[in-house]
Amino acid sequence: MTAIHIDNLDVSYGETQITHGVSIDVEEGGSFALVGESGSGKSTVLKAIAGLAPEWRGTIEIFGRPRSHGIDPDFARTCQMVFQDPYGSLHPRKTVDATLMEPLNIQGLSDHNERIAAILKDVGLDNRFRFRYPHQLSGGQRQRVAIARALIVEPKVLLLDEPTSALDVSVQAEILNLLKRLRRERGLTYLMVTHNLPIVSFLCDRLAVMRGGRIVETAGAENLKQGHLQNEYSRELLALSAPPAV
Amino acid sequence: MAFTDMRSWLLDESPASRSQARWGRIFRISLAFRSNTLAMVGLVIVLALIAMAAFAPWIATHDPIAQDTYARLRPPSAANWMGTDELGRDIWSRVVFGARITLAIVILVAALAAPAGLLIGATAGYLGGWVDRVLMGITDIFLSMPKLILALALVAALGPGIENAILAIAVTSWPSYARIARAETLTFKNADFIAASRLQGASSWRIVVGHILPLCTSSMIVRVTLDMAGIILTAAGLGFIGLGAQPPLPEWGAMIARGRTFILDQWWVATMPGFAIITVSLGFCFLGDGLRDVLDPKSGEKH
Amino acid sequence: MSGPLLVVENLKVTFPSPSGPVDVVKGLSFQLGRERLGIVGESGSGKSMTGRSILGLVRAPGKVSATRLEFDGIDLLRQGEKGMRAIRGARISMVMQDPKFSLNPVMTVGEQIAEALVAHKRLPRREIAARVRAMLEAVRINDPDRVAGLYPHEISGGMGQRVMIAMMLIPEPDILIADEPTSALDVSVQAQVLDIIDDLVRNKGMGLILISHDLNLVAHYCDRVLVMNAGRVVEDCAASELKNAKHPYTRGLLAAQPRLDETRDELPVIDRTTWSAA
Numbered sequence: 001m002t003a004i005h006i007d008n009l010d011v012s013y014g015e016t017q018i019t020h021g022v023s024i025d026v027e028e029g030g031s032f033a034l035v036g037e038s039g040s041g042k043s044t045v046l047k048a049i050a051g052l053a054p055e056w057r058g059t060i061e062i063f064g065r066p067r068s069h070g071i072d073p074d075f076a077r078t079c080q081m082v083f084q085d086p087y088g089s090l091h092p093r094k095t096v097d098a099t100l101m102e103p104l105n106i107q108g109l110s111d112h113n114e115r116i117a118a119i120l121k122d123v124g125l126d127n128r129f130r131f132r133y134p135h136q137l138s139g140g141q142r143q144r145v146a147i148a149r150a151l152i153v154e155p156k157v158l159l160l161d162e163p164t165s166a167l168d169v170s171v172q173a174e175i176l177n178l179l180k181r182l183r184r185e186r187g188l189t190y191l192m193v194t195h196n197l198p199i200v201s202f203l204c205d206r207l208a209v210m211r212g213g214r215i216v217e218t219a220g221a222e223n224l225k226q227g228h229l230q231n232e233y234s235r236e237l238l239a240l241s242a243p244p245a246v
Numbered sequence: 247m248a249f250t251d252m253r254s255w256l257l258d259e260s261p262a263s264r265s266q267a268r269w270g271r272i273f274r275i276s277l278a279f280r281s282n283t284l285a286m287v288g289l290v291i292v293l294a295l296i297a298m299a300a301f302a303p304w305i306a307t308h309d310p311i312a313q314d315t316y317a318r319l320r321p322p323s324a325a326n327w328m329g330t331d332e333l334g335r336d337i338w339s340r341v342v343f344g345a346r347i348t349l350a351i352v353i354l355v356a357a358l359a360a361p362a363g364l365l366i367g368a369t370a371g372y373l374g375g376w377v378d379r380v381l382m383g384i385t386d387i388f389l390s391m392p393k394l395i396l397a398l399a400l401v402a403a404l405g406p407g408i409e410n411a412i413l414a415i416a417v418t419s420w421p422s423y424a425r426i427a428r429a430e431t432l433t434f435k436n437a438d439f440i441a442a443s444r445l446q447g448a449s450s451w452r453i454v455v456g457h458i459l460p461l462c463t464s465s466m467i468v469r470v471t472l473d474m475a476g477i478i479l480t481a482a483g484l485g486f487i488g489l490g491a492q493p494p495l496p497e498w499g500a501m502i503a504r505g506r507t508f509i510l511d512q513w514w515v516a517t518m519p520g521f522a523i524i525t526v527s528l529g530f531c532f533l534g535d536g537l538r539d540v541l542d543p544k545s546g547e548k549h
Numbered sequence: 550m551s552g553p554l555l556v557v558e559n560l561k562v563t564f565p566s567p568s569g570p571v572d573v574v575k576g577l578s579f580q581l582g583r584e585r586l587g588i589v590g591e592s593g594s595g596k597s598m599t600g601r602s603i604l605g606l607v608r609a610p611g612k613v614s615a616t617r618l619e620f621d622g623i624d625l626l627r628q629g630e631k632g633m634r635a636i637r638g639a640r641i642s643m644v645m646q647d648p649k650f651s652l653n654p655v656m657t658v659g660e661q662i663a664e665a666l667v668a669h670k671r672l673p674r675r676e677i678a679a680r681v682r683a684m685l686e687a688v689r690i691n692d693p694d695r696v697a698g699l700y701p702h703e704i705s706g707g708m709g710q711r712v713m714i715a716m717m718l719i720p721e722p723d724i725l726i727a728d729e730p731t732s733a734l735d736v737s738v739q740a741q742v743l744d745i746i747d748d749l750v751r752n753k754g755m756g757l758i759l760i761s762h763d764l765n766l767v768a769h770y771c772d773r774v775l776v777m778n779a780g781r782v783v784e785d786c787a788a789s790e791l792k793n794a795k796h797p798y799t800r801g802l803l804a805a806q807p808r809l810d811e812t813r814d815e816l817p818v819i820d821r822t823t824w825s826a827a
Contacts, residue, residue: 037735038706050445073447081445089438093460095267102456103446128260131267136259139592149442168591168762173805173816180815195736201811225810240736241809 001063003028003157003189004049009058011041011048018044019213021058026206028063028156031183031190033200035237036210042193045210046159049191050081062157073106080150081159085166086142090134096120096145097130103153115152123148124178140171144178151182158183160192164199176202197241201225209234278540285536291529298345308336310343311494319512329514331504337518340496344519347497348526351412351481352474358416360470363423368458370424371431373450382428388421394483401489408497411490415480419473426469430462464541471534475527482523498523553580554723554756555603558617562598562780565610573598573611575780581724585750585757587767587788590777591802596760599777600726603758604643605633621723639669642717644746646729648709652701658712659685659697665716684715688745707738711745718749724756732762743770764791764802776802 004026011019019041026032034042047053049060051071060067062078083089090099100116109115120130123144134142143163150158163179164172180203183190194200200207201224208218209231217231229235256273258266279285298305307327314334322329328337370381388396400414401407434440435458443453482499484490491497498519505516562574574595579586590596602613605625618625620641628636637643645651653661662681666672672680685693688711701709710730717725727746731739747770750757761767767774768788776784776799784799794800801819 037737050441052441052444071444071447076445076447081442083438083442085438089442091439091457091461095261095264097264097267102443102448106447106452131261131264132259133267133271146442149446153446169764169802170591170805170819173807174818176807177815177818196807198807198809198811201809202807202813202816225812227809237736238809240740 001028002026002061003030003063004032004191005059005061005064006045006049007059009045009048009056009060011044011053011056013044013053013055017213019048022210022213022215024208024215024218026189026191028189029183029187030206031192031204033204033207034191034193034210035195035197035200035207037195037237039212040210041213042210043161044213046081046161046191046193050079050159051075076103076155077107077153078155079157079159080153080155081161082143082146082150082163084162086139086146087134087166089146090142092134095131095133096125096137099145099149100152103149107153109153119148119152122151122182124174138171139167140174143167143171143175147175147178147182151186154186156187157189157191160190160194162194163192165194165196172199179203197224197238209237275540279536282536282539284532285539288529288532288534288536291525292533295345295349295526295529298342299349302342302346306336306339306342308339310335310339310496319508319515321512322514328518329512331501331515332508337501337514340501341498341519341522344496344498344501344522347408347491347495348478348481351408351415352477352530354412355416355419355477356470356474358412359420360423360466362416363420363425364427364459364462364466365454366420367424367427367429368431368454368462371428372435372454372458378428381424385421385424388418389425391418393418394480397480397484398487398489401484406489406492408491408495411481411484414484415477418480419477422473423466423469426465427462430465431458434458434461465538468534468538468541471530471537474530474534478523478527478530553582554621555581556617556619557581557603558615560599560602560613560615560618562595562602562607563612563614572780574602577777577780577782579775579782579785581756581758583754583756584773585747585759585771587771587774588758588760588777589762589764589767589774589802591762593779594777595780596777597728600643600728600758600760603726604637604641605630606643635669638665638717638722639720640722641724641726642720642722643726643728644710644713644717644730647733648706648713649701649733651713652709654701656700657697658699658701658704662697662712662716662719666719669720680719681715684719685712687718687749688712688715689741690715705738707734707742710734710738710742714742714746714749718753721753722755724758725750726758726760728760729762730759731766739766746770764806 002025004024007023009019009022010017022045024032034045036042044053048056049067054069067075097116100119101112104112104115116130117127120127125141125144125148129137129141137145160179164175167175176199179190182188190204192204201221205221206218207221207224208215209229210216211233217229217234219229223229227238229238255266256270258270261267261270312335317330317334318332320326320330326336326338328341330336366381366385370378396418397414400417401410404410404413440453440457443457481490482502485497485499486503488503491500493500501519502516509516557580558578560574560577561572563570563572577599588596588599598607601607603618603625605628607613613626615626620636623636659681662684663677666677666680681697682693685696690696690708690711696704696708704712725746730746731742734742743766746757759767759771768791771788774784774786774788774791775782776796778798783796784794786794792803794803798819801817804817805819807816
């Protein structure tokens with residue numbers, strides 16, 4: 001089944017049109033990457049799906065259901081997002097516990113304590129962290145909390161906006177491993193925005209390269225691993241991320 | 247022993263419960279606050295004011311409204327610590343009972359103006375668009391009028407008296423809180439953690455009340471504390487021109503007004519309540535500055 | 550080449566904390582000639598503090614101490630603020646991470662570059678204009694006359710960083726310290742900016758300290774690499790030898806990076822318990 005179906009999507013901010021006719025399909029359980037440089041419109045596509053960029057035309061369907069332009073609690077249970085900057089995505093005055101409690105309250109889910117304990121364990125956080133404030137956590141720990149917050153309502157689709165670009169290499173490896181394991185265990189569908197091609201190789205099975213608000217190429221991850229991208233711009237990006245000396 | 251246990255429980259990096267986390271945060275803030283001498287001076291003054299108001303009948307040496315025409319305008323002495331006024335009332339006792347009025351004014355104004363300003367500002371800032379324009383338009387109208395003149399006009403319309411003075415001061419002070427709350431809200435509005443709650447389906451009301459207000463409150467506490475001095479002075483000013491507390495209520499501003507006539511020969515009549523106003527105003531200012539150092543979200547999150 | 554440009558011996562940077570002073574840099578030693586030195590490490594490794602302490606830019610309450618901190622025979626620790634100002638910019642320059650915060654928003658690009666020049670040398674106006682133009686050309690800005698008249702908000706991030714480099718290099722310093730000069734930029738622009746730095750450093754025979762979290766980048770653009778962890782240097786080797794690194798931390802960092810031709814199912818994670826206690 002198709003988890004995310006996007007057809008001919010034009011997103012605008014006021015007068016400026018950011019994306020032009022973007023079309024992608026992600027299978028259920030798939031992991032798809034939108035790749036490009038800043039200003040390519042890759043994050044905008046993600047925001048439109050999430051509902052944070054309400055001005056769009058075209059089709060966005062999640063599991064066959066067309067997406068409205070607003071955000072409703074029902075949609076929230078299917079689709080959640082993890083943000084780029086772990087320092088800005090947690091409320092500075094709320095403990096981890098309070099942050100995780102919020103979605104449960106909104107969705108009216110019961111067994112708060114059990115659910116919070118279980119999700120913390122699942123993202124690899126000890127119960128010691130449960131009542132800490134964000135400033136008492138490292139960047140990697142914060143990102144784990146952000147992932148826990150997204151997964152606590154048991155969504156099927158996870159939108160990832162450069163989830164590791166603000167982290168150190170060693171922490172990035174831990175978070176990437178975590179994301180890979182969670183996807184496998186929970187049968188999640190990922191749509192990830194990144195500029196880092198090696199991460200795509202590790203975590204995704206398909207990718208679309210974006211430039212100037214348009215998709216210039218869609219390819220399987222094997223093509224990326226073997227260096228077989230067709231489009232000239234894609235090849236340019238590929239050349240730039242090939243490790244030079246080491 | 248119990249004390250060190252308590253301390254380590256409060257400073258635990260990994261609290262085991264919600265309440266431990268909350269008390270730990272309060273304790274850390276109070277530790278930072280204690281190291282600030284001026285702030286502690288301010289706190290002592292404010293606590294003294296509260297104690298004075300609470301225990302006025304025991305602290306005062308005389309009845310604050312009992313007149314004694316034989317003992318008019320006596321200088322400070324062992325019997326009358328701050329002297330007596332033109333009706334022979336003991337000024338010290340009047341100052342002590344006046345603390346009640348001052349405190350009542352300050353608390354009521356803060357309780358009326360700060361929440362109103364906070365909610366209006368945060369709503370305007372978060373929703374934006376025409377809501378913002380309407381709410382801020384109203385705010386600007388209030389802000390464009392001089393505070394004391396507006397308060398005067400209101401009291402003149404409602405009639406003199408302490409209740410109306412409080413109302414008038416509250417009406418004149420909420421707009422500046424609304425401005426601050428709006429400005430703060432705009433800085434948080436586009437933060438990822440707000441976007442994250444929106445994605446969870448949180449309503450605008452939930453986001454404003456549950457996420458934005460808690461971030462604005464600390465700067466609001468600081469601001470209100472710093473404004474206390476101004477509120478006391480405005481109340482005193484209204485009392486001074488006879489539109490605030492009415493005789494025989496021992497309101498400090500009204501006391502100065504009455505003592506004005508004798509300022510050259512019987513200086514203590516006007517000076518003693520004036521001294522009380524200055525001390526309390528300063529106390530609130532010190533306290534506010536200290537609170538800003540420990541509570542301000544811009545510096546507070548670093549430690 | 551006569552002796553090293555910069556000698557650092559047993560450098561320590563200390564910050565007070567509620568539980569006593571904490572060393573952010575714990576006894577670092579290195580020498581820099583007219584070469585390209587890379588300092589690599591993760592956040593909290595002390596790499597940025599090392600760069601800042603050389604220029605006397607560590608803010609109070611941080612404290613810098615060293616048995617030797619000499620630049621071209623000048624003892625940097627004994628220089629007052631005035632002495633440091635004469636060295637900073639003129640003889641040792643620093644390029645920071647984000648051009649948005651380093652450029653003055655109300656001055657044109659040309660004025661800012663010119664200011665960097667006149668702050669250290671007295672020159673006739675014609676000469677200054679010519680030098681600014683030449684410098685903008687050197688950082689590969691195609692129409693220098695137009696760009697010189699632009700304000701910082703009118704230029705892109707990559708252009709901004711090139712302007713920063715122009716500003717830093719126009720007084721012709723002996724050492725350039727570049728602290729994460731490209732991490733705010735797109736990959737395609739990153740390469741351009743680093744190539745420009747590389748060219749200028751080589752042509753003018755300057756010393757370069759490139760501070761970065763990116764092992765590949767440092768290995769590519771430097772001759773020698775110091776790998777820092779928790780305030781200490783754990784690896785000091787030629788850039789070409791990095792792939793044969795001995796320290797488990799360096800090896801861990803190299804292995805933790807995903808590769809383009811990734812086949813691993815899981816990335817190896819650094820196990821800090823085995824050696825960080827030492």
